Amino acid sequence: MSSHHKTAITILGATGSIGLSTLDVISRHPDRFSVFALTAYQQIERLADLCLRFQPVYAVVAKQTDAVKLQQRFRIAAINTEVLYGEEALCHVAQANETDAVMAAIVGAAGLLPTLSAAQAGKTIYLANKETLVVAGALFMQAVQQSNAQLLPVDSEHNAIYQVLPTDYQGDLVQAGIASLILTASGGPFLHTPLSDFARITPEQAVKHPNWSMGQKISVDSATMMNKGLELIEAHWLFNAPAKQLEVIIHPQSVVHSMVRYIDGSVLAQMGEADMRIPIAHCLGLPQRINSGAKQLDFTCLNGLNFLAADFDRFPCLKLAYEVLHSSNDASACILNAANEIAVGAFLHKLVGFMDIARVVDSCLQLFSGHTATDIKELLQLDQQVRTAAENLVHTHTI
Numbered sequence: 001m002s003s004h005h006k007t008a009i010t011i012l013g014a015t016g017s018i019g020l021s022t023l024d025v026i027s028r029h030p031d032r033f034s035v036f037a038l039t040a041y042q043q044i045e046r047l048a049d050l051c052l053r054f055q056p057v058y059a060v061v062a063k064q065t066d067a068v069k070l071q072q073r074f075r076i077a078a079i080n081t082e083v084l085y086g087e088e089a090l091c092h093v094a095q096a097n098e099t100d101a102v103m104a105a106i107v108g109a110a111g112l113l114p115t116l117s118a119a120q121a122g123k124t125i126y127l128a129n130k131e132t133l134v135v136a137g138a139l140f141m142q143a144v145q146q147s148n149a150q151l152l153p154v155d156s157e158h159n160a161i162y163q164v165l166p167t168d169y170q171g172d173l174v175q176a177g178i179a180s181l182i183l184t185a186s187g188g189p190f191l192h193t194p195l196s197d198f199a200r201i202t203p204e205q206a207v208k209h210p211n212w213s214m215g216q217k218i219s220v221d222s223a224t225m226m227n228k229g230l231e232l233i234e235a236h237w238l239f240n241a242p243a244k245q246l247e248v249i250i251h252p253q254s255v256v257h258s259m260v261r262y263i264d265g266s267v268l269a270q271m272g273e274a275d276m277r278i279p280i281a282h283c284l285g286l287p288q289r290i291n292s293g294a295k296q297l298d299f300t301c302l303n304g305l306n307f308l309a310a311d312f313d314r315f316p317c318l319k320l321a322y323e324v325l326h327s328s329n330d331a332s333a334c335i336l337n338a339a340n341e342i343a344v345g346a347f348l349h350k351l352v353g354f355m356d357i358a359r360v361v362d363s364c365l366q367l368f369s370g371h372t373a374t375d376i377k378e379l380l381q382l383d384q385q386v387r388t389a390a391e392n393l394v395h396t397h398t399i
């Protein structure tokens with residue numbers, strides 16, 4: 001095994017839910033992986049602990065003051081990790097020659113530029129940051145193709161679909177004999193809550209997901225089902241699937257993680273525990289299967305599997321995402337995402353109610369309906385304009 005080269009990995013968003021699960025998988029395979037860089041936004045203490053444990057070449061934070069403090073700690077602890085800060089540093093560690101692969105696990109559009117850098121540099125990308133594909137799907141996929149980057153989906157639904165697609169799938173559903181892709185959705189914590197109680201839903205209730213333990217933003221997205229909406233757009237770009245070949249079905253147990261419906265009537269599903277280490281290990285191990293640390297599924301403990309249609313009255317965000325997918329303007333997905341990020345943040349800060357999230361997004365889609373964007377600069381400008389408008393709606397209570 002002397003010629004064996006370890007995969008050097010950069011983890012963007014190392015302190016988050018996906019980042020920590022990734023490090024858990026990596027720690028089970030010290031012979032296979034080395035950690036090149038770890039990045040974090042605010043949880044500097046947690047990042048410091050991770051660096052002491054994994055000793056990456058680089059650590060990246062947002063602010064200079066945090067960088068200085070962290071570098072001092074490393075000097076005292078006598079570890080060689082170099083601390084960088086700011087967005088350029090994120091892009092640097094995502095595209096550096098010394099890194100083979102990048103786990104894109106920053107939350108929100110903040111992950112776009114570093115993930116795009118990894119694509120442009122032809123890295124293997126483990127994609128958790130679905131917002132990258134929502135905001136800039138066309139540009140990102142183009143960068144992946146041009147630089148021959150390998151794009152592997154970490155999001156459990158897309159990873160499930162990836163696992164049950166033909167191994168030589170080239171982005172042509174018809175040629176592969178596929179009728180549709182079926183995304184399963186848990187329905188979140190409010191699947192059976194009376195609609196008349198929705199206006200009183202608190203952030204504490206919304207972030208308590210029944211099956212998955214995740215970051216706050218995606219937990220709220222799961223409660224509104226905007227998460228499934230974002231995932232429809234993600235699936236569209238990943239698998240070259242038009243809206244009419246993308247189905248959503250609610251499956252409250254989260255055992256079937258998604259499915260592919262073939263034209264002959266066969267449906268292939270991927271199943272497992274609701275543990276993100278499973279799709280993460282699938283991506284990291286490819287083409288081999290490796291231990292993820294997750295429990296095996298125990299069928300005797302399952303009390304049946306249920307499937308039901310998603311209700312647009314209950315989940316208007318899902319309807320908005322379908323409309324975006326049907327729209328001819330790619331920039332509408334960027335508008336949807338920016339408005340949603342502001343609305344979710346406002347909800348978490350108790351500035352608006354749960355039902356207002358969809359209203360803010362809907363208003364912004366209408367306000368910006370004529371706006372287009374063709375390159376990354378225009379997309380980022382549009383993203384910023386929509387954020388400002390959404391913040392105005394929130395603060396002036398004109399939702």
Ligand code: NAD
Pocket residue numbers: 012013014015016017018019039040041042043062104105106107108110128129130131154155156212213214215216217218276
């Ligand atoms: P999280 O909130 O737990 O972690 C987010 C990470 O991003 C943290 O490390 C944080 O420091 C960093 N970050 C936040 N804002 C940043 C900014 N402005 N600049 C740089 N870094 C920043 O989120 P998560 O649940 O781990 O989700 C991460 C991504 O993975 C999201 O896009 C989410 O949709 C996707 N995802 C998560 C899960 C899950 O189970 N948690 C499943 C599927 C997909």
Ligand code: MG
Pocket residue numbers: 155156157231
């Ligand atoms: Mg998902």
